[in-house]
Amino acid sequence: MTTPPPPSPKPLPVSLRKQMKEEAKARKAQARAGSPVSTVNRDQTVPGWELTVGIEIHAQLNTDRKLFSDAAVVDDTDPVDPNTTDHVAYFDLSLPGAQPIFQPATLVPALRAALALHCTIQPVSRFDRKHYFHWDQPSGYQITQYYEPFARGGYVELLPRDGIYGEEPVRVELVQVQMEQDTAKTVAQPGGVHWLDFSRVGVPLVEIISAPQMHHPATAAAYVRKVQALLHAVNACTSGMEAGGLRADVNVSVRRATPDGEPIGELGVRTEIKNLNSFRAVEDAIIAERNRQIAAIEAAEAAGHPDPPSVIESETRGWTPAGAGEGGQTHRLRGKEGAVDYRYMPDPDLGPVLIGEDLVQYLEGTLGVLPDEELDRLVEDYGLSGLDATALMALDGGGRAQYYYDVVDAVEAKLGTTGDVAVRAFVANWVLHQLGKLTAEKAATEEGVASSLEMTPEGRCRVPVTCLADILAFRYQGRITAGVAKDLLFSVFYGDVTDVEKAIDKSNLWFDEIAPDEYTALAEEALEGEAKTLKQFLAPKKYPQGKLQYLVGKLLRSGPEGRTDPQNAEAAVRAAIERWVEANK
Known part of the structure; x- marks a missing residue:
C-alpha cells in the first residue's frame, strides 16, 4: 500500500472563553427579557414542544498499549508512518489464529474516568462482540462491554457557570461506562479512493452513556464539555474534542408539550447524530435535528396524516456544519441499528475482568482535585470570574492553569505577598489574554517564527515562568509601563530576551513616574x-x-x-x- 501523505495541520480550535462569553451574554439577555433566547436558528426552546437528548461519549484512554495487543498507541502529537509493525499487531488486522490478550494497564485510566463520574465499579465485567461489517473493522465485529460493563450508574452535575440553559443546576444520570476498541482510521482520497490506517484499530476507549435527560442544546454541549474536563482532571483521556481524542454521538427526539412545558405522551422517535467533534457542533446539530423533526411532524399534521410522529424514522444521521451562508443540517447515513441487528454475544476468546476493591480504593484516594473544586478555588481564593476560571482550566489541556499557579507563586515571592486577590487577578488577566495575543499576531510571518505557546500539561511553555513573573512584578509595582511590559513579553516569546531585568537596564526602560x-x-x-x-x-x-x-x-x-x-x-x-x-x- 502506498504511504499516504502526512495530514495537513489542524485549524486552531475556536476560543472556548469566547464561546462561553457569548453564551453567557445570551443567557443574561434572556433573563432580562423573561423569555427564551430568540436568535435565528439557535432558539433553546420551541413553544409547544419538548426536546429530549441522550449522549454517548467515546474517549480515548491515556495508555501506551492497545486494549487487546501490546502494539503501541500512536501519539497524535508525534505522527508516525501508518501501518507499521510497532503500531499494528496481528490481532489488529484479524489475521487467522491471532487472539486478543487483554492489557490490564488499560483498566487504570478507565477506572479513574468512572470514579470521576461517580460510577459504581463492578467487581466482575465481561467483553462482548458487536457485529457489523465495514472496512474500518477488519474482524467484522467490535469488542465492547454491552451486557456486563465495568461501571454502572454515576452522574454529572451541571451548574449555571458550566454554560447550561437556565439558572437551575441539572443532574445528568449515567446508564453505564464500558471499555471498547476503536476502529481503523479512514483517509479519503480523490476519486472515491479510501486509505486505511490500522494503527488506530484496538486503541482503548471508554464509552460513557447518559440517560435521555437533557432538554436544551446548550445544556447538552455543557455536559460534553464537563465530561471532557473531568476526564482530563484525572488524566484518563489523551486529548479533547479539538484534537480528536473525544467524540460524541447524540440521540435526539421531540414530542408535543403543554403551554407550561409539560410533555404530552411518550418520548418521540429518536435519531442518532454520529461523531460530533466540537462543543459547538453538539449544540448546532441538536438544534438543526430538532427543527427538522418538528417541521416534519407539523407538515404531517397539516396534511392530515393519521399518525404525524411516525413520519420520523429511527435512523443514524451525519452532521454538515454551516457554510456558504447556509445553516448547518443533519443528513441520513443509514437506518438505526438495534441490539438485534448487532447480534451481541459474549466474546469466547476473553475471560472476565476482575477488579479488586483495594485497587478501586487506591485510585479513588488519588484522583486529585476535580474541576468543580478547582473552579471554586480559582473564584474564591484567586479572585477570578467563573468565566475566566472555566476558560483557564480548559486551555492547553489544563497546562495553562498549572502555568498560572506557578506564575502566581513566583510573582507573590517577588512582591512579598501571599493570597492577595488583586495580585492574583492581575496575573490571571495576563496569562489568559496577553499570552493569547502572542499567537494571534499575524505581523510576524518570517520562517521559523513561533506560532504556538508550546504549553505542556506540566505548565511549561515558550515564555518561562520566571520571565513573566519578573515582567508582572515590575508592572504591578509601577516600575515599568503597560506598553513596556507587553513589548518585553513579545521579546521573551520570540527568544530575543532571556533576562528581563537586564533588558530593562540595557534599554533604560524603567518608569520614572511624576509625583x-x-x-x-x-x-x-x-x-x-x-x-x-x-x-x-x-x-x-x-x-x-x-x-x-x-x-x-x-x-x-x-x-x-x-x-x-x-x-x-x-x-x-x-x-x-x-x-x-x-x-x-
Whole structure:
C-alpha cells in the first residue's frame, strides 16, 4: 500500500472563553427579557414542544498499549508512518489464529474516568462482540462491554457557570461506562479512493452513556464539555474534542408539550447524530435535528396524516456544519441499528475482568482535585470570574492553569505577598489574554517564527515562568509601563530576551513616574478653557465617560513623555473635575 501523505495541520480550535462569553451574554439577555433566547436558528426552546437528548461519549484512554495487543498507541502529537509493525499487531488486522490478550494497564485510566463520574465499579465485567461489517473493522465485529460493563450508574452535575440553559443546576444520570476498541482510521482520497490506517484499530476507549435527560442544546454541549474536563482532571483521556481524542454521538427526539412545558405522551422517535467533534457542533446539530423533526411532524399534521410522529424514522444521521451562508443540517447515513441487528454475544476468546476493591480504593484516594473544586478555588481564593476560571482550566489541556499557579507563586515571592486577590487577578488577566495575543499576531510571518505557546500539561511553555513573573512584578509595582511590559513579553516569546531585568537596564526602560502633586497640576491645566465640557459633569443623567477620556488625553499629551501612567492620570483628572463641580454647584 502506498504511504499516504502526512495530514495537513489542524485549524486552531475556536476560543472556548469566547464561546462561553457569548453564551453567557445570551443567557443574561434572556433573563432580562423573561423569555427564551430568540436568535435565528439557535432558539433553546420551541413553544409547544419538548426536546429530549441522550449522549454517548467515546474517549480515548491515556495508555501506551492497545486494549487487546501490546502494539503501541500512536501519539497524535508525534505522527508516525501508518501501518507499521510497532503500531499494528496481528490481532489488529484479524489475521487467522491471532487472539486478543487483554492489557490490564488499560483498566487504570478507565477506572479513574468512572470514579470521576461517580460510577459504581463492578467487581466482575465481561467483553462482548458487536457485529457489523465495514472496512474500518477488519474482524467484522467490535469488542465492547454491552451486557456486563465495568461501571454502572454515576452522574454529572451541571451548574449555571458550566454554560447550561437556565439558572437551575441539572443532574445528568449515567446508564453505564464500558471499555471498547476503536476502529481503523479512514483517509479519503480523490476519486472515491479510501486509505486505511490500522494503527488506530484496538486503541482503548471508554464509552460513557447518559440517560435521555437533557432538554436544551446548550445544556447538552455543557455536559460534553464537563465530561471532557473531568476526564482530563484525572488524566484518563489523551486529548479533547479539538484534537480528536473525544467524540460524541447524540440521540435526539421531540414530542408535543403543554403551554407550561409539560410533555404530552411518550418520548418521540429518536435519531442518532454520529461523531460530533466540537462543543459547538453538539449544540448546532441538536438544534438543526430538532427543527427538522418538528417541521416534519407539523407538515404531517397539516396534511392530515393519521399518525404525524411516525413520519420520523429511527435512523443514524451525519452532521454538515454551516457554510456558504447556509445553516448547518443533519443528513441520513443509514437506518438505526438495534441490539438485534448487532447480534451481541459474549466474546469466547476473553475471560472476565476482575477488579479488586483495594485497587478501586487506591485510585479513588488519588484522583486529585476535580474541576468543580478547582473552579471554586480559582473564584474564591484567586479572585477570578467563573468565566475566566472555566476558560483557564480548559486551555492547553489544563497546562495553562498549572502555568498560572506557578506564575502566581513566583510573582507573590517577588512582591512579598501571599493570597492577595488583586495580585492574583492581575496575573490571571495576563496569562489568559496577553499570552493569547502572542499567537494571534499575524505581523510576524518570517520562517521559523513561533506560532504556538508550546504549553505542556506540566505548565511549561515558550515564555518561562520566571520571565513573566519578573515582567508582572515590575508592572504591578509601577516600575515599568503597560506598553513596556507587553513589548518585553513579545521579546521573551520570540527568544530575543532571556533576562528581563537586564533588558530593562540595557534599554533604560524603567518608569520614572511624576509625583502626585505634578499630576494634580497637570490635571488643573487640562481643565483650563474647558468650561463647556465641564458643565456636562454637573448632575448628568449618565456620566460623560467620553469627555473624561478627552481631558485625560490632554493631560497625557502635556505631561513629560514616558513619565505618566494613564490610570493615575485618570484618577487625577477625576479628582480635579470633582473639585470643579463642587465649586460650581
